[in-house]
Amino acid sequence: MCKIDRTAMRIDGNRLSFEIGARDGAARTGVLHTAHGEVRTPAFIPLATKGTVRGLEAREVAGLGYEMVLGNTYHLFVSPGQDRIAAAGGLHGFMGWERALITDSGGFQVFSLAHGGVANEIKGSGRKGGEHGSVVSIGEEGVRFRSYRDGASLFISPEVSMQVQAALGSDIALVFDECTPFHADREYTARSTERTHRWLDRCLAWHEREGPERQAVFGIVQGGVHEDLRRESADYVSAAGVDGVAIGGTLGRDKDEMREVLAMTAPLLPEAAPKHLLGIGEVDDLLAGVALGLDVFDCAVPTRLARHGVVLVPDPQNRFRLDLRKAGHEGDRDPIADGCPCPACQNHDRDYLSYLSRAEELTAVRLLCLHNLTYLQELMKGARAAIAAGCFSAYASHVEEGRTPWDASR
Amino acid sequence: MCKIDRTAMRIDGNRLSFEIGARDGAARTGVLHTAHGEVRTPAFIPLATKGTVRGLEAREVAGLGYEMVLGNTYHLFVSPGQDRIAAAGGLHGFMGWERALITDSGGFQVFSLAHGGVANEIKGSGRKGGEHGSVVSIGEEGVRFRSYRDGASLFISPEVSMQVQAALGSDIALVFDECTPFHADREYTARSTERTHRWLDRCLAWHEREGPERQAVFGIVQGGVHEDLRRESADYVSAAGVDGVAIGGTLGRDKDEMREVLAMTAPLLPEAAPKHLLGIGEVDDLLAGVALGLDVFDCAVPTRLARHGVVLVPDPQNRFRLDLRKAGHEGDRDPIADGCPCPACQNHDRDYLSYLSRAEELTAVRLLCLHNLTYLQELMKGARAAIAAGCFSAYASHVEEGRTPWDASR
Secondary structure (H helix, E strand, O other): OOOOOOOOOEOOOOOOEEEEEEEEEOOEEEEEEEOOOEEEEEEEEEOOOOOOOOOOHHHHHHHHOOOEEOOHHHHHHHOOOOOHHHHHHHHHHOOOOOOOEEEOOOOHHHHHHHHHHHHHHOOOOOOOOOOOOOEEEEEEEEEEEOOOOOOEEEEOOHOOOOOOOHHHHOOEEOOOOOOOOOOOHHHHHHHHHHHHHHHHHHHHHHHHOOOOOOOOOEEEEOOOOOOHHHHHHHHHHHHHHHOOEEEEOOOOOOHHHHHHHHHHHHHHHHOOOOOOEOOOOOHHHHHHHHHHHOOOEEEEHEEEEEOOOEEEEEEOOHHEEOEEEEOOOOOOOOOOOOOOOOHHHHOOHHHHHHHHHHHOOOHHHHHHHHHHHHHHHHHHHHHHHHHHHOOOHHHHHHHHOOOOHHOOOO | OOOOOOOOEEOOOOOOEEEEEEEEEEEEEEEEEEOOOEEOOOOOEEEEEOOOOOOOOHHHHOOOOOOEEEEEEEHHHOOOHHHHHHHHHHHHOOOOOEEEEEEEOOHHHHHHHHHHHHHHHOOOOHHHHHHHHHHEEOOOEEEEEOOOOOEEEEEEEEHHHHHHHHHOOOEEOOOOOOOOOOOOOEEEEEEEHHHHHHHHHHHHHHHHHOOOOOEEEEEEEEEOOOHHHHHHHHHHHHHHHOOEEOOOOOOOHHHHHHHHHHHHHHHHHOOOEEEEEEEOOOHHHHHHHHOOOOOEEOOHHHHHHHHHHHEOOEEEEHHOOEEEEOOOOOOOOOOOOOOOOOOOHHHHHHHHHHHHOOOOHHHHHHHHHHHHHHHHHHHHHHHHHHHHOOOHHHHHHHHHHHHOOOOOOO
């Protein structure tokens, strides 16, 4: 473990190294060296929530160029359980993924149950608590909840979360935190952030004693929309001895507030650390995050949208989205996005994909997932190239004006 | 169009040629030369019911070695409609499939609605009529039914079926017939078979006038479980001027009766014609069909089983099926089937696939589809090689004793 030096330019731990490459304003490129290979940053991280990226095999996700996926501690804890996964050689072996793997802590999910749909709304996940179980009690020790599978009483604490993540064998574990919703007031948020810090210490203590040697740990900065709380949290987390920092909790009630909170929080984080923005993955938000010097982003949006027939397109007026299930695509011989290298765009037109998605065919979900993940991979690849070339802000402007990532890169 | 000579060894039409290669008992290999390439027989034909094979892209189906798929006239007529598909260059262009394509006539589906679940049971499709609409009236002219999509009143007649199939642009169209259920008595079956013959004439008359030049037409032999009716039907269809013959209708109430009906019907068909057995696709039934000299088989079973977590394995005691959703696969490090070249077997074990299927992940449906279709492709490839080597009955015995197709081929 390495205490993060706020001014250092490089983190070199035995668990993780982070090497910053080019810089362009606050934006930077970098390479995360994990126990399962390199991750070039800035990077978008697809979700392999329950041990698979929706509809795709692990080798296909690698084929799209992704170097890290995120596994969900909460879901995998509920089913099939960490012991079964550990017996398969950890989550890498279980799902056949040979590259880097990060696991969340389960905090977001259990507190989504407790706080209702609000946290979900913020993160845009659209999930209903009822489908995912219910929280019985939240205390200093941890959170007790009922399994959505069979109603069994389950308990997650900082130690349990780290224990599960150790069994999953991820390259990067996230500490167990309380994800505060946007309707929480300042006082609740302050108390919650303090508890998150106590939980951080317990996570690190457990990991120091019993964690896998090559597993890195990222701390999570909370503090809601309050600058002083975010600053306190950033300082606490940085000093605690983590390998990277993540921005968690509410970022406000809408996109404008989110941008403000991010602009205020990002500079508080230690320069040398890899910086992960949790649960954000819209095209313009990714560009905003990169501009602020954030390195890693995960989000359910691209795969969830695909499931509902929505694809990413160079259309800033419509949040870069096109709903293929709406009427009007009949006879449209254009691909989803001109020049996109994904199989949906290479082999099919909007007419067919729209029909297929409305017919709720699995082939559609898969093709649209492949498109959305290709789009974001191209977006981040373009961002990395633009930063290296010192023209990130022009690149971002081009994308925000409606060019595709591959056109904006030219 | 060519009148089929019952003794000829080769059909050479301008719409379709069928070349018989090796023979081994009644079994034979052959090549169907269609407007979209060759189909080596005996062949299993996967269903692309609504314009896609479940969960797979067209190019992936080709990658499995399949040379023909079957599109469903009824479903595509209801949605998205033949005009939209024709505008996309026919079903080939619509779905991006460049190889041979056969379309059924819609008869099976509309009569399943009329006769209830029984026809479905026979064919093992497990569909409920209610999900698929309802039949309003059956008459000499055709069948009127309500769309399962929007309740709209729709009409299919022999002419409409051929018209739709012409618009779909399939390489082989099937004539519109009544698919009699197994509970129909002799008298009903006799009358129904006569109507099927009148409909055959109307189909061919329409096709002669307005059908696509390169589209072949297969007739369907009905007659239920009654030898004299099957003989009459086989004679009628053979003399009518078709490019191939299919065996349709009920084959009895169980596997034993099915084998009897097949053994009695197959020799009635003209030797030189390509012979299609409709709706049959279990491992042992395919081998029995091949042994009787049948050439082409289509069936929903392999993809439907995959959707429900059931995979094909060399286990004759259990109908060559393994239910991955049942308990007992936890920690099982074996692939579904040793030596299987599919990605599910090459990259994953039963432990993971069982978990994934129980979690209802799309990735599981896809992987299990890939496995089941690979298994049947290997089965038929092995059958073709065995016939060519004059050892088909040894091959069939090996498979029926529990060897995999690839082991049985050695």
